[in-house]
Amino acid sequence: MTDLFGDPDDPQRLRNGILDAVRHGIxxxxxxxxxxxxxxxxxxVELGVxxxxxxxxxxxxxxxxxxxxxxxxxxxAKSSPEYAVISVLGDVTPEHVLSAMRKRGRLPSLKAALFxxxxxxxxxxxxxx
Amino acid sequence: MSDGTAQRLQSIFPELVPxxxxxxxxxxxxxxxxxAGGGQVPSVINVPIEIDxxxxxxxxxxxxxxxxxxxxxxxxxxxxxxxxxxVDRIVADPKTFGFQAGPKGVEWSAAEENWSxxxxxxxxxxxxxxxxxxPGRVLSAIAEGNWLIVDEVNRADMxxxxxxxxxxxxxxxxxxxxxxxxxxxxxxxxxxxxxTTCAVENEERLTDPGSGTGPVRYLAGTExxxxxxxxxxxxxxxFRFGHALGRRFLRVPIPAADTDKFRTALLAxxxxxxxxxxxxxVAIYTAHLTNSMTTLGPALFLRxxxxxxxxxxxxxxxLTTVTHVERELLAEAYLVxxxxxxxxxxxxxxxLGNAIVExxxxxSQPEWEWVVEMSHVLS
Numbered sequence: 001m002t003d004l005f006g007d008p009d010d011p012q013r014l015r016n017g018i019l020d021a022v023r024h025g026i027x028x029x030x031x032x033x034x035x036x037x038x039x040x041x042x043x044x045v046e047l048g049v050x051x052x053x054x055x056x057x058x059x060x061x062x063x064x065x066x067x068x069x070x071x072x073x074x075x076x077a078k079s080s081p082e083y084a085v086i087s088v089l090g091d092v093t094p095e096h097v098l099s100a101m102r103k104r105g106r107l108p109s110l111k112a113a114l115f116x117x118x119x120x121x122x123x124x125x126x127x128x129x
Numbered sequence: 130m131s132d133g134t135a136q137r138l139q140s141i142f143p144e145l146v147p148x149x150x151x152x153x154x155x156x157x158x159x160x161x162x163x164x165a166g167g168g169q170v171p172s173v174i175n176v177p178i179e180i181d182x183x184x185x186x187x188x189x190x191x192x193x194x195x196x197x198x199x200x201x202x203x204x205x206x207x208x209x210x211x212x213x214x215x216v217d218r219i220v221a222d223p224k225t226f227g228f229q230a231g232p233k234g235v236e237w238s239a240a241e242e243n244w245s246x247x248x249x250x251x252x253x254x255x256x257x258x259x260x261x262x263x264p265g266r267v268l269s270a271i272a273e274g275n276w277l278i279v280d281e282v283n284r285a286d287m288x289x290x291x292x293x294x295x296x297x298x299x300x301x302x303x304x305x306x307x308x309x310x311x312x313x314x315x316x317x318x319x320x321x322x323x324x325t326t327c328a329v330e331n332e333e334r335l336t337d338p339g340s341g342t343g344p345v346r347y348l349a350g351t352e353x354x355x356x357x358x359x360x361x362x363x364x365x366x367x368f369r370f371g372h373a374l375g376r377r378f379l380r381v382p383i384p385a386a387d388t389d390k391f392r393t394a395l396l397a398x399x400x401x402x403x404x405x406x407x408x409x410x411v412a413i414y415t416a417h418l419t420n421s422m423t424t425l426g427p428a429l430f431l432r433x434x435x436x437x438x439x440x441x442x443x444x445x446x447x448l449t450t451v452t453h454v455e456r457e458l459l460a461e462a463y464l465v466x467x468x469x470x471x472x473x474x475x476x477x478x479x480x481l482g483n484a485i486v487e488x489x490x491x492x493s494q495p496e497w498e499w500v501v502e503m504s505h506v507l508s
Contacts, residue, residue, distance in 0.1 A: 014141045047134050070401025100399050108154035112135040124145040126135045127152045
């Protein structure tokens with residue numbers, strides 16, 4: 001469907017929206033507790049997932065150093081997310097993070113994780129086996 | 130893919146090939162898992178320290194070029210692990226490493242203070258109601274075509290035990306004794322074969338001395354090896370290698386990993402500890418590295434993280450400082466893993482304490498004094 005505001009299912013529009021939200025999370029201050037709010041709202045509005053609030057079905061994480069990985073995994077486990085959007089920087093790789101998540105085994109409700117290198121989509125992992 | 134949201138994400142990012150993985154539920158026996166009491170069970174996975182390729186090459190070439198090789202380094206530096214890895218690879222694929230046949234197998238022994246020549250080499254011992262020659266570890270390994278590896282050789286008085294074998298290690302044949310005290314009993318000799326494989330001549334005379342008069346000859350093949358590890362700072366006991374024996378062994382140094390490699394290995398353990406705690410462990414390791422008399426290998430300090438992880442939660446999102454309790458856990462982890470070795474460093478403790486407390490701020494002065502005081506109980 002196309003209307004004045006564009007096709008709500010247009011993949012490019014959806015793509016721009018989520019990547020804008022990720023960039024917001026990356027560029028915000030480390031101590032800004034609302035830095036991932038645009039991401040949560042995007043999931044709620046565009047995909048009908050969660051209530052657009054922190055601590056719900058979606059979680060955003062930025063990992064800039066390897067030594068943060070353990071803590072970030074533990075933080076994710078606190079809220080039992082269903083979907084994770086994880087941006088990695090520097091020498092951190094999605095595999096590093098995924099390995100730590102797997103090792104901890106404390107995210108049983110996670111259904112999918114989108115990994116990005118900074119704001120470039122890198123891996124889509126679906127936990128359904 | 131059954132999840133609609135995941136399908137939507139896939140359509141938004143068509144360039145990504147979706148990967149299907151097992152759910153991230155609690156994985157029994159893997160990594161760090163919470164216990165009912167909130168503590169953590171440390172991983173049993175060994176975190177390898179990256180070995181300098183040049184060190185690994187020295188180990189490999191030393192083993193290829195000499196019959197007797199010892200890896201020398203501080204405790205916890207990975208000597209045994211490295212030796213095991215290299216030897217396992219040689220056994221699996223000897224030709225790649227320059228051997229024609231390699232060993233049939235490997236016999237590992239941990240040296241003990243009360244070892245005698247009879248234990249390691251062989252000698253007469255009481256067999257029922259008579260004295261008979263019994264092969265020790267060296268002769269048994271040669272008979273089987275196996276290499277002999279003695280871990281922590283510093284714990285046995287190798288000068289005394291091996292004194293009679295200096296000539297043999299130089300490539301000559303030596304007589305170890307006779308099969309029995311009886312006049313005319315066959316001699317037991319140890320020499321070298323001209324081929325790669327080991328051989329034993331007249332072995333049956335060990336149990337039947339009357340079956341002939343010729344000697345029982347143990348002949349080590351040119352590819353037979355006696356390997357070992359030597360720890361110069363053993364808390365239990367250190368026997369020094371005399372120069373005469375030392376010359377017969379190639380000695381390869383295995384230094385403690387540098388700070389960067391230690392940090393990498395510590396992070397790879399992935400305990401999820403607060404960053405300041407990890408930094409403090411690295412700082413203590415670094416403080417030990419600054420003086421060769423206090424240098425210890427990384428394994429002891431990596432275990433500190435296991436101890437702390439057992440006592441501290443990983444809810445560390447906002448932690449930028451170490452709490453009092455965590456400082457205590459750090460000191461305890463240091464004490465139980467390294468305290469015994471501190472007793473071997475008494476002359477250096479003041480400088481070490483200054484480095485840990487004042488230069489690196491890893492422990493407070495009271496905590497350092499507590500560690501030193503408690504370490505006396507361990508000696």
